[in-house]
Amino acid sequence: MVRSHRKIVQTLEILDRLVAFPTVSADTNLPLINFIRSYLTGCGFECRLLADETGRKASLFATIGPNTGNGIILSGHTDVVPVAGQDWSTNPFALVQDNDRVVGRGTTDMKGFLAAALASAARVSQASLSRPLHLAFSYDEEIGCVGIRPLLEDLAARNFKAALCIVGEPTSMQIVTGHKGKVSARAHCQGASGHSSMAPNYLNAIHLACDFIGKMRARQRDLEDSGARDSDYDIPYTTIHAGVIGGGKTLNIVADKAFVDFEIRNVAQDDPGRILDQLRDDAQATADIMRPSFPAAHIEIEVLNSYPGLLVQETDPVLSSVTRLAETGATAKVSFGTEAGLYASLLEIPTVVLGPGSMAQGHIPNEFITLEQLAKCDAMMDRLIASLCET
CATH class of the missing domain: 3.30.70.360 (Alpha-Beta Plaits)
Known part of the structure; x- marks a missing residue:
């Protein structure tokens, strides 16, 4: 059973906490972002918050490992779409397991990926890293990729570099190389x-x-x-x-x-x-x-x-690295927009979209993600940690 797997249990425990924060775009995300900061600090990450002009929302950028420019970024947004007017059979802000899936607002889009990334943070803190791991969590993606821009501008001002960015929007763990x-x-x-x-x-x-x-x-x-x-x-x-x-x-x-x-x-x-x-x-x-x-x-x-849109050429060498992490060579393009194009254009960092769950389950009543998808994402995180330890 997937549920008995140690790492998926840890991911589910974190996902339960994340779903309980009602981070609808119109509301503050500070309780969630402060929870994440406390968690990551305890795992040995250096964390920086970038608040918006209202002081009600913030993005977080966290780093662990040596100070080199060839690390990997795991990026996701903390906001979710509203539940008002939707017919939910459960409390949308309480994680509920239904056989081989878990139900709750944001499970697919995209707190499932955030939970897997945070679960990996506890494991990476015990690893001997040769390259750094960066975690970037934004606000207000759902209303036009708003919150990621100040974070990326801050990184650009610091001349930040990385070898790869993975934006964990739901792609059913397929590698997405383009969006409009x-x-x-x-x-x-x-x-x-x-x-x-x-x-x-x-x-x-x-x-x-x-x-x-x-x-x-x-x-x-x-x-x-x-x-x-x-x-x-x-x-x-x-x-x-x-x-x-x-x-x-x-x-x-x-x-x-x-x-x-x-x-x-x-x-x-x-x-x-x-x-x-x-x-x-x-x-x-x-x-x-x-x-x-x-x-x-x-x-x-x-x-x-x-x-901006995203377009990764089929000949881009970064795809071979991502293929090893995802254990799939299948690529696709998606109709929905993401923050990936901004990483590629503003920071010129090779970027793909790759995460658990399907957007077909996002934004709807009784939004869910399957345990199988979370397990696949956890396994990818293990391979990613191993790659960061290679010399």
Whole structure:
């Protein structure tokens, strides 16, 4: 039985503690991060906290082993998505075992990996390391990879180097070598207000927003028909998606303001900045059509958040090292974004995504991870520790 294995029991004990901290992105993660800091300090790690400007959240960076630049980073986020409105059969913040799986918010995304990494910390403290192990735990990944940026900027300022970073998002222990980049933006649409009984005399900002959405859809068709493609993705081309539209105050007033929140998810072969410039041109053209009759007509695009994609070439020598750790040569690309692209772009550290569980079980009621996946991750951690001891 997997449950009787010593290391999986330790991982489960830690996972039980981690799930009990309700680290929804809107709330503080300090109780959890202070628990981790205390735990790692007891294992001999040097720990640094980087608090956000509110003082309610913090990232943690911990190191053990010799001061060299060829160590390995295990990276994960501490926040989870909300449970409000979901139909859970158990308390989402209490770990419950159900046969060959454990249920609780964050078990898959991604406290299962954090628990395995922390369990390995106790073992690595007894090892004779030739290279360092680094643990990096961030906040607010779920709302756009927010918390990892100050941590990486701090490391860059310290001229930090490492041989490899493993971001432990759930990949069913497959090596993920790529994910799309993302830009989230808002189109602010300005019209001219008046009484709805005389609607043609005014410019409805909601209509203006819909005209812009039509332009976005045309760009999407072009990307689908003739844009760059990467067949490793389920959707092999860059996508543009309008997710939220709003405007107006009451039915009998022509809306003078409206907005459209949209995103670009780009394959590595596409430049999201170029696509954004094209959409800005489309916004300008949409407003220009109306401006002779309505001088106030205007559409301005504001970028709300962005993160780069990840692309590890098949010939990259780092893959042979990761293959030995994971004991699999299978690689894949995923549709969801991660912090891995930021490690690769901001620190120029070879980075892959590799962790236990499946994203199909993340973000849903009764989120779970199987004991088999945790055991596979624990076994990988043992191989990783052994590799850090090689001379």
